[in-house]
Amino acid sequence: MKKTIVPFFISHRGCPHRCIFCDQQKIAGAVGTFPSPAEIRDTVARYRHSSGSRVVDVAFYGGSFTSIAREDQQRLLFPLQDLIAAGEVSSVRVSTRPDTLDAAAAAFLHAAGVDVVELGVQSMDDSVLRQAERGHAAADVAPAVRCLKNEGITVGLQLMPGLPGDTMAISLVSLASVLELRPDFLRIYPTVVVAGTPLAQSYADGSYRPLSLGEAVELCKRLLHCAHRAGVPIVRMGLQPTVDLERGGVILAGPFHPAFRQLVEGELCFDLLKKLLPRCTDGAEPVTVFCAPSKIADVVGQKRANIRRLHRDRGLRIGRVRGDSSLTPFEMIVAGSDGTRRGSILEDLSYTIKEKYHV
Ligand code: SF4
Structure with a gap:
């Protein structure tokens, strides 16, 4: 049965700076304020009510969770403790950056009931990471994965093929490198040009060309094939279509398609x-x-x-x-x-x- 996920968007909270491709507010269509404890409890109750009292998962999306102040992390996770103990919330997931996840951060998350962490890896090529102004290196990923696994936390890794400087070969090597870390699942988001980002500026001045839809499908077909063979599930390919995302003027260019995964599966x-x-x-x-x-x-x-x-x-x-x-x-x-x-x-x-x- 499909799980109900209660999403909280903390867009850009904790981000040390903006990566060149990112505008979480436009992608997620939500403002990144911290919900109050009462809002968290009310939102979970509302989702449970509308899903027939099913057990739900809670997810904090769109920021760098382990970069925000520890007291704020506590404030977000504390209201969930009773709900986890009562069996009303079965899983809590957060997404964050690999360079902000050490043993202490992983131990804190585990103690606070977080059982799934998604790391924005984007590429395992340092030149691509530098050009995307990620502010971390490929070498930060393996230690972060190790810390999470030591705590028994499920690890998801996100890749973004098609960033500036990327090639099909680099994307495939990136995938092979993350597969070696044995993540529990992957998400692959081919790069699209979002209005208002530095990448949009590069697109406008002609210094960046995104993958076409056909190129992205061709590349992702290979990535999916490698992941299938390694037995690692790719739980999402392509951005989730939302009303905000599909509104004109948000995505300026790039391989966005509301059924991108099906195009890739169809090619295989x-x-x-x-x-x-x-x-x-x-x-x-x-x-x-x-x-x-x-x-x-x-x-x-x-x-x-x-x-x-x-x-x-x-x-x-x-x-x-x-x-x-x-x-x-x-x-x-x-x-x-x-x-x-x-x-x-x-x-x-x-x-x-x-x-x-x-x-
Ligand atoms: S990609 Fe992640 S770290 Fe970079 S600006 Fe967006 S949310 Fe922040």
């Missing part, structure tokens, strides 16, 4: 279909594709893109796509007039690095 399925289909059909008879029920939409592609492309480019016709619950989300079977083929995204696809995407 398309690559496996291409691999399997020519071996089992001459194009004369339509074939049937079997996949896990949850993957039917990805196999078909948005607006039937995969079916149409296979027909247009290769003369191959897919008659039906059917769910088969004995298949994993990575597997597919294609059945044509000349037999059946079974394949797996994990085992049958491999990608080489295309260096053409310099950002």
Whole structure:
């Protein structure tokens, strides 16, 4: 069952400065004031009421939680203690920077009931981090992850491919470096140009070019494939569409798409279909594709893109796509007039690095 998350936006609180791409107020559509203890309790109660008294998770988004004063961290977490003890709140998550997380900070979070921490890593390349004015180095990430793991805290890492100076190769190396740290999950946010940021200025003067949507999908397909093979889930790809974000004039350029993840998943399925289909059909008879029920939409592609492309480019016709619950989300079977083929995204696809995407 999907969990209800009670979000509190503390936009930019604790941030030592603004990273060149960031405007949390525009991205999250919320002002970063600290909620009072009463507001925290009331908000949790409201979410629980509207979700049928379900147990909820609480998340503090959009700032650098461990950079804010310890008393303020306490003030935010203290009102949750009774709710955690009563089993009304099952999880508390915060996001922060790797350079502000040491053993003491991790021990404090653990003692205060925080069980998930997301670190904004963005890149494991120091030149990219410098150009993004992150103010920390790649070497800060591993110690922070270690401190969190020592406390038994679930660790999520966020990457932002497409920052200035990034390339497909650098993004893939960044991913490989964070996978070595064995995070519990990843989030991947291809860089978009948000109005009012220094990055928007670079875009305006022509010194920065964001990834196109096609380039970002191509790159993220490779990142997703590597993460799948490493067994690390990517829980989100692409910014969450919000009313504020989709309002004209907020995102000036870059690969924003409300269903970005589905585009990427669809590409992986398309690559496996291409691999399997020519071996089992001459194009004369339509074939049937079997996949896990949850993957039917990805196999078909948005607006039937995969079916149409296979027909247009290769003369191959897919008659039906059917769910088969004995298949994993990575597997597919294609059945044509000349037999059946079974394949797996994990085992049958491999990608080489295309260096053409310099950002
Ligand atoms: S990316 Fe994180 S640290 Fe940088 S300005 Fe935004 S919220 Fe603050």
